[in-house]
Amino acid sequence: MQNSIHQEIDIETSDKTKINDVDFNNLDFGKKFIDHMFYCDYIDGAWQQPKIVPYQPMTIEPSARVLHYGQAVFEGMKAYKDDDGKAFLFRPEDNHRRINISAARLAIPEFPKDYFMEGLTTLMKMDKDWIKPGIGNSLYIRPFVFAIEPAISAAPAQAYRFMIICSPAKAYYTGKVRVLFAETYSRSANGGVGFAKAAGNYAAQFYPTSLAQKKGYQQIIWTDASSHEYLEEAGTMNIFFRINDTLVTAPISDRILDGITRKSIIQLAEDNNIKVDVRRVTVSEIKEAARNGSLKEIFGTGTAAVISPISAFEHSEEVFEIPDQDDAYATLFKKYLLNIQHNLSDDKHGWRYEIK
């Protein structure tokens, strides 16, 4: 029941570009935005005229429901450029599908696919200079939708704004990530919204993560809220464990985000005859594997950092260091993925989406 794009996008171009004010070698993530933004409002039961306008602040009522009840979901995706100046997205239809899965769980109306793809590609074409070539460079794309209805009763809003804003990103080297396995705090409940990219899921992690950071850990690996015995995912990454030569990762559930990088890695592993076990992973087996040397790697997967190798974890006050691995799967898969994204290798699964 998606309305089809019955009208062109209204476009108002910016008088001048801000691109020369940006030091692309020194980017502080998420603070600089490209010249234009896309938006479309939902009013009276329908998505209205989609628009692209110069990036700018907007007006919102103090009673806008998003400020009170967190009715907002988002996506995170990237555009890449090859050395010939061709620009690409990576599996963008999956982001569209996922934002609508998130939206449905938060009682937000779904956003039509043609509006999404049209808005996205038009914006990319207008601000193509902001996508820099070179492995590691990318343009981070943030589609999001939030409740704007000015009424503070605790019920789904009648009005929403869908937007796409974009911020140039540098190679995101996380260095050696040390993580804490969650024993007290939790990210999500059975029957909750953990599988959705719901705004509130992220704020809920800030405080526990700040405690972990004080102990010297950059991230938390969340466990199930009932027993804290099952390893689930990190704040913005899915998690893989390499036990000997097998990769193990938790199945998707209502507590875990269905990561696009995760499923791409599972496919790439299969392509390369690396065994992947998708099954529940317990804290005790990972500790045991770390002790007996069969735990070769842990890494996180997500759009932002692609793959983040994890060098140590702590659980119950015990710290486990994971020795560096020659021919690490993390390195291998990161290379495979970046090569596909930057048009440097074959794309046999049709994941690349050229912007033209």
Place this chain on the structure above:
Amino acid sequence: MQNSIHQEIDIETSDKTKINDVDFNNLDFGKKFIDHMFYCDYIDGAWQQPKIVPYQPMTIEPSARVLHYGQAVFEGMKAYKDDDGKAFLFRPEDNHRRINISAARLAIPEFPKDYFMEGLTTLMKMDKDWIKPGIGNSLYIRPFVFAIEPAISAAPAQAYRFMIICSPAKAYYTGKVRVLFAETYSRSANGGVGFAKAAGNYAAQFYPTSLAQKKGYQQIIWTDASSHEYLEEAGTMNIFFRINDTLVTAPISDRILDGITRKSIIQLAEDNNIKVDVRRVTVSEIKEAARNGSLKEIFGTGTAAVISPISAFEHSEEVFEIPDQDDAYATLFKKYLLNIQHNLSDDKHGWRYEIK
């Protein structure tokens, strides 16, 4: 470590009042706002000049962190007037304490008590005409704070806005509330943010609640996410069960909001020699009590409706009707509370706070 109010509130008064445009006998909750609003920004590590200005829309960056990561918490409280025109708040310091408990869990800086009380009472005095006398009439007060820093990295913001907006409310008769006991969806996890008035907790309930409404139930009584066997609270109310002449209510935990109405009822029950058991309540015992006739009442408690009697519940496709009760505790406690709030009875616990 709260900074004291080193400067007066900056006040800009409205040229004209909107009060004559409002039909106080026909209020649609949360859509009309009083003439002024209070706000105070947190920038560079400190709360800045507090201000009262005419109620108006505001400017926000599309990258403001609240829109992406739901970093926002709020409060709900009310002002009442007696027939002599004196206006009162009800336990306002508890709302201040609670918004800071919520804020801490979401990594939001605490708001100083004197700013809160000063902002609140000044605003009430300026717009006192909006508080109408008469049992049931009140002014709903919404303090809230949200992340405004324009940067989309997933980390606590460096800039926030604290606001107070207010909306006149009529006697809120919910009629006979029919509820569904949660068996699939959940409101909060152990170690999560359920005890906080975190914005995202509310959006997460909208979809399951809409499913319940389609089945003819106005609200869901949430159960624990692990077993769905323990009855916890409703979306915006705590819950009491009357078994014979004893009231039973779940203890506060990290999943349950510490309701001010709830704790007031517990105190009033004690004052009136009514026994209250604060203990875990199971679905099976309540079904059994409904079957054998010992379940006399269920009611919800919260600032909005004070007390909402519940007339039926469903669990596992079985519907239990709760017969009307002469001398219902719900009626009794509602009267006690409203009388205290409207200055019609003694206030031996010092809950009333006169605005002068």
